[in-house]
Amino acid sequence: MLSIALATVRTRWVSFVGAFIALALGTGMIAMMALALTATLGTPHEGPQRFAKAQTVVVPADPRGDPMELPAALPDATAAKAAAAGPVVEDRTFDAPWKGGPSDAVGHGWSSAALTPYALSAGRAPAAPDEVVLTGAAADRVGSTVLVSTPAGPHPYTVTGVAPATWFEDAVFFTDTEAARLSPAVNALAVDGGAAAVRSALGAGPLVLSGADRQQADPDPSGGADALINAQSMAATTGGIAVSVAVFIVIATFAFVVEQRSRELALLRLVGATPKQVRRMVVAEAGLVGVAAALVGCVLGPIGAGRLNSWMLDNDVAPSWFHIGLNPVPLVIAFLMGVGSALLGAAAVAVRASRVRPVAALRDAAASGRAMTPVRWVLGVGLLVAAVATGWSIAGDSPTYAVNPRKYGMVPLLYVGGLALLAPVLLRPVARIATWPLSRFGAGPLIVRQNTLNGRRRTAATVTPIVVAVGLTAAMICMQAAGDHTKIDQVRQQTRADYLVLPAAGKTLDRSATAALADLPGVRADVVSSAHVYIGTEDGQVVDSLNGQAVAPSSLGANGVLHPRVLEGSVDGLGDDFIVVDRKTADGNDLVLGQTLTVWMPDDTSTKLRIAAIVQTGLAGDDTYLSAARASGARPARAWLRFDAGTTPDSVAAALKDQAVRVAPVPVYYDTLKAKLKEDTRTAATVILGISVGYSLISVANTLVMAAAGRRRELASLNLAGATRGQILRVIAAEALLATVIGTILAAVAGAAVILTQRLSLTKLVDGAATVLPWGSTWQVVVLCAVTAVTAAVLSARHTTRGRAIELAGTRD
Numbered sequence: 001m002l003s004i005a006l007a008t009v010r011t012r013w014v015s016f017v018g019a020f021i022a023l024a025l026g027t028g029m030i031a032m033m034a035l036a037l038t039a040t041l042g043t044p045h046e047g048p049q050r051f052a053k054a055q056t057v058v059v060p061a062d063p064r065g066d067p068m069e070l071p072a073a074l075p076d077a078t079a080a081k082a083a084a085a086g087p088v089v090e091d092r093t094f095d096a097p098w099k100g101g102p103s104d105a106v107g108h109g110w111s112s113a114a115l116t117p118y119a120l121s122a123g124r125a126p127a128a129p130d131e132v133v134l135t136g137a138a139a140d141r142v143g144s145t146v147l148v149s150t151p152a153g154p155h156p157y158t159v160t161g162v163a164p165a166t167w168f169e170d171a172v173f174f175t176d177t178e179a180a181r182l183s184p185a186v187n188a189l190a191v192d193g194g195a196a197a198v199r200s201a202l203g204a205g206p207l208v209l210s211g212a213d214r215q216q217a218d219p220d221p222s223g224g225a226d227a228l229i230n231a232q233s234m235a236a237t238t239g240g241i242a243v244s245v246a247v248f249i250v251i252a253t254f255a256f257v258v259e260q261r262s263r264e265l266a267l268l269r270l271v272g273a274t275p276k277q278v279r280r281m282v283v284a285e286a287g288l289v290g291v292a293a294a295l296v297g298c299v300l301g302p303i304g305a306g307r308l309n310s311w312m313l314d315n316d317v318a319p320s321w322f323h324i325g326l327n328p329v330p331l332v333i334a335f336l337m338g339v340g341s342a343l344l345g346a347a348a349v350a351v352r353a354s355r356v357r358p359v360a361a362l363r364d365a366a367a368s369g370r371a372m373t374p375v376r377w378v379l380g381v382g383l384l385v386a387a388v389a390t391g392w393s394i395a396g397d398s399p400t401y402a403v404n405p406r407k408y409g410m411v412p413l414l415y416v417g418g419l420a421l422l423a424p425v426l427l428r429p430v431a432r433i434a435t436w437p438l439s440r441f442g443a444g445p446l447i448v449r450q451n452t453l454n455g456r457r458r459t460a461a462t463v464t465p466i467v468v469a470v471g472l473t474a475a476m477i478c479m480q481a482a483g484d485h486t487k488i489d490q491v492r493q494q495t496r497a498d499y500l501v502l503p504a505a506g507k508t509l510d511r512s513a514t515a516a517l518a519d520l521p522g523v524r525a526d527v528v529s530s531a532h533v534y535i536g537t538e539d540g541q542v543v544d545s546l547n548g549q550a551v552a553p554s555s556l557g558a559n560g561v562l563h564p565r566v567l568e569g570s571v572d573g574l575g576d577d578f579i580v581v582d583r584k585t586a587d588g589n590d591l592v593l594g595q596t597l598t599v600w601m602p603d604d605t606s607t608k609l610r611i612a613a614i615v616q617t618g619l620a621g622d623d624t625y626l627s628a629a630r631a632s633g634a635r636p637a638r639a640w641l642r643f644d645a646g647t648t649p650d651s652v653a654a655a656l657k658d659q660a661v662r663v664a665p666v667p668v669y670y671d672t673l674k675a676k677l678k679e680d681t682r683t684a685a686t687v688i689l690g691i692s693v694g695y696s697l698i699s700v701a702n703t704l705v706m707a708a709a710g711r712r713r714e715l716a717s718l719n720l721a722g723a724t725r726g727q728i729l730r731v732i733a734a735e736a737l738l739a740t741v742i743g744t745i746l747a748a749v750a751g752a753a754v755i756l757t758q759r760l761s762l763t764k765l766v767d768g769a770a771t772v773l774p775w776g777s778t779w780q781v782v783v784l785c786a787v788t789a790v791t792a793a794v795l796s797a798r799h800t801t802r803g804r805a806i807e808l809a810g811t812r813d
Helices: 001-012 013-039 079-084 112-116 176-182 193-204 211-217 226-260 263-268 274-314 330-354 358-363 374-397 398-404 408-419 422-440 443-454 458-493 510-517 583-587 649-655 666-688 690-710 711-720 726-761 774-799
Strands: 056-059 089-090 107-108 133-136 147-150 151-162 172-173 188-191 207-208 499-503 525-536 542-551 567-569 576-583 595-600 606-615 622-625 637-644 663-664
Touching: 001 211, 013 226, 013 330, 013 567, 013 663, 013 690, 056 079, 056 089, 056 193, 056 211, 056 711, 079 188, 079 711, 089 107, 089 358, 089 690, 089 726, 107 112, 107 176, 112 172, 133 147, 151 172, 151 422, 172 274, 172 525, 193 207, 207 211, 226 330, 226 408, 226 458, 226 690, 263 274, 274 330, 330 567, 374 408, 374 726, 398 726, 408 422, 408 458, 408 726, 422 443, 422 458, 422 606, 422 726, 458 666, 458 690, 499 666, 510 525, 510 637, 542 583, 583 606, 637 649, 649 663, 663 726, 666 774, 690 711, 726 774
Parallel strands: 107 172, 133 151, 542 622, 576 606
Antiparallel strands: 056 188, 056 207, 089 188, 133 172, 147 151, 499 637, 499 663, 525 542, 525 595, 525 637, 567 606, 576 622, 595 606
């Protein structure tokens, strides 16, 4: 049968064009995303970066023996002790964003520049307290004055030089004396001496790094891998969707190909072909088409990857140094998956092709009979069952997964895929519902409906990509938007304030701003500091590290600005010896209410704190609270303002006008966050859904063009019966439009199922979980599908009906 399959593909290639295009584009999508995903794996930058020229590096050690996060500092006497092993360079790192520059710029003393090393591209080194060197700035900046936000407050500095930027940080270099004034603590030491000598001089305590271990002291010890997490997530999500979409559409396409060849298969049975031989031939044909299409897709993939790379850089999905290269391994994987999709699609219909009796196949050539195969039934029902089970399991065990697209994205994909595969069996009831309002307008709508139902397999092949395109758009965007709103709503429901104060740049409120907040008349300012702490048992065994919020005890509880949902204990009337942890932390570390913990603070000091309450797990990270009086080394990150009677926002704004802060009403702040999340969702949807929607639209057009060639005799018969060519084309357009409506209804069902399933989880996280309906994006995709379907159907039918009707209706096959 292989030789027959080869001859069939060669002589009847027109019948396989649609499957070839679907497979080639599907393989191209898979190859593109596989190349992108591969580019995000591994370590892009090997070896030490920040301290590349340092022989030995000394940094504070956390309780586990790893480098502590900033702003951890070394003891004052450490530099003097290390000097016994060799010359020492004191390194300080602190927030130093400058107006017009990057908001995450950090400051160093100029002597630290040689450790990377930074080399001046223009100008000279700073020599006076009011002089700086900028990295990544243009040469014409030399001589200009910039306003730099320092830990002591904003101050103008003269730019004396510029240096090329590095991938891991944007730096501002001060004189060593000025850096020590702004940030007295020493965060690291570079020692020009051997590691053994340094350890001998320092003894126990600080962490001494040399060789490749110096990378542990870098701003990004992963060598750039951490900076690619967002890109990796996008590539993995899109790759999963691309594979699923390709499989769904390929199955529908091959089912239609077999439908169009029913007479040919019947003739093979008449001349003696066994069912097994027919199955082998269908699978062999799919393999031949799949190999050719997969090869083309592997050529298209790298081309698309280059465009994707540019898009990711332009939209800040990946860092500026990210590059998608040409790697043979992803292309081999894409090739195998493309061929596998073809074989899976053929296997889904091969059994039906082999079991159709010759006479029945000849009799059913004009009207489709049973459109569902056992494989398609199993896949469709199985996906729906899996969607319900997955959503129910997440709601019961891990409701926080419902706000994470990576962890919850499988639910909408399963719903959409299940309904897409079950489209043939749902066509009749949905078509009747869609055409019922039009039944009173005469026989036209009924003819269109009956033509649609008579060609169920043709219609199913058209509806499937429409369900995928519209359903994925509605379900994925709705799922992500609802999750984003829930994140904001949880924080909003757990705070009680009038205004919020944030740093104008960077992540920390400077000393001047915090002093000004303390002196505001008629205002209660609750300052929240970020504190990365380590928790351990009472005897000092470390169990976890947490990102906590250091606050005054009065900031928590019924009368405080922060009132998290308490599950055990209480947050009212606390002293300074408390710590509050969330349910996830408590369960993960076997912590109980009232337990005493050893807590290591950001400056490496430790204290004993009692678990006063266990609260609901937050959606924005660890929900850990401790007293600001005990959290030494914590950085002030924001302040919540509550006004006394008679205090006006204008008076507060006037009092803070000279500070490097942003003051915003709390409702406006949350609305801004929601708008930003909405924009981020739209950006992610552009690539995650845009590729799949485009593929689906091409598949719609492809199917309708294939269908037109098989309907030549049917259309000619209509012409002989008295229908004009214009009437025929209008019927064809109406059929395509009806298929779009059917696909949209099924997609709406999938979207509604996703909303209901997700709400089971969201209602456990917030009161009144938001339901976001992406009407705009959904209708845009619906219109695109309708325009594509109608245009492709009319143009292909117009081409098919050229010539005399009597010739088109002839018996020649």
